[in-house]
Amino acid sequence: MALLSVDLKEGTKTVHAEAERSKFVKYFFKGEITPATYGRFLISLYQVYSALEKALEENKDNANVQLLYFPKELARKEALEEDLEFFNGPEWRxxxxxxxxxxxxxxDAIERCSKTKPELLIAHSYVRYLGDLSxxxxxxxxxxxxxxxxEGKGVAFYSFDQxxxxxxxxxxxxxxxxxxxxDEETHQAIVQESCQAFIRNIDIFQEFDHELEGLPLTKKEQEALAAVPIETAAAESTGFLASLAPSNLINSLAVAVGLKSNA
Structure with missing residues (x-):
């Protein structure tokens, strides 16, 4: 059986690239996401992390989940609450x-994993947290x-003080x-769940497409964006995804939200 870290990186390459080509990510890197839109995007992240961190806490005694459970170092819920109040005001709830x-x-995907096969939560943790951290x-x-x-305001989500x-x-x-x-079946299921996590992030990005000004990406723009290595794009653009799935927020936005998710 191949190393899980290797299979996660290789197995999510295609959907990871798709997340990076999303309209939301393009506009984020160009600085064209308004504070109001970003504030609403943080609501989506808060929903995801609330579910994920609740599920991880509930399954922290599972031997495999425990290996990747770092609530002190990685938990994002409280940091998101700080940013949510900054962008949306005290009535953000x-x-x-x-x-x-x-x-x-x-x-629903996170809760399904939690209740039926907790090992699959590893996929969601991988996609979100490594992307955010990177x-x-x-x-x-x-x-x-x-x-x-x-200084220091509105960016608590990206700060890992621990x-x-x-x-x-x-x-x-x-x-x-x-x-x-x-076993091999569960090993592959974790990889597939990671791919699905990227898709979930893309779906969240697309909920904001109607708020983004300008024309959709042309085929030429999509090809040009896809041809730029992640490391180069991050360096030149000074990245969600979320995120994600993980090396930058493209994954976290593609999450963390953070998000090369297949780092």
Whole structure:
């Protein structure tokens, strides 16, 4: 059986690239996501992380989930609450309902994993947290640059104060991934669930397409964006996804939200 960290990276390449080509991500890197739209996007992230962190807590005694459970270092819910109040005001909780279709589908997927096969939560953790951790500083700078944010405000989501060395932490995380002990069927199911997590992120991005100004990406633009290595794009654009699935927010936006998810 191949290493899980390797299979996750290789198995999610295609859908990862698709997430990076989303309209939302393109506009985020150009600084054309308004604070109001970003504030609503944070609501989507909050729904996802609330479900994920609740599920991880409920399954923390599962031997395999426990390997990748770092609530002190990685949990994002409280940080999101801080940013939500900054962008949306003190009444931001009123924006949690109604839950959008893409948000609900993501929540349902996490809850299904939690109740039927907790090992699959590893896929969601991988896509979200490694992406957030990898691209957080870049994305924070983008937000601050284009929105003239006060120092340290509105970017708590991208701040991992409990992690001294992000590179060392990610290396350790990959080692833990490779220590997961599951049969081949579950191994492949984790990879497939990671792909689905990317798709869930794309679906959330698309809920904001109607708010984005300008023309849709042309075929030429899509090909040009796809041809740029992730590392180069991040360096030149000074990235969600979320995110994601993970090396920058493209994944986290593609999440963290953060998000090269297949880092």
């Amino acid at each position: 009123e924006m949690l309902t109604p839950v959008s279709p893409a948000q609900q589908a993501y929540i 691209g957080g500083q870049i994305l924070a700078k983008k937000l601050q640059k284009y929105n003239d944010l006060p 992690i001294e060395n992000a590179t060392a932490f990610k290396d350790m995380y990959r080692i833990r991934l490779n220590q997961v002990e599951v």
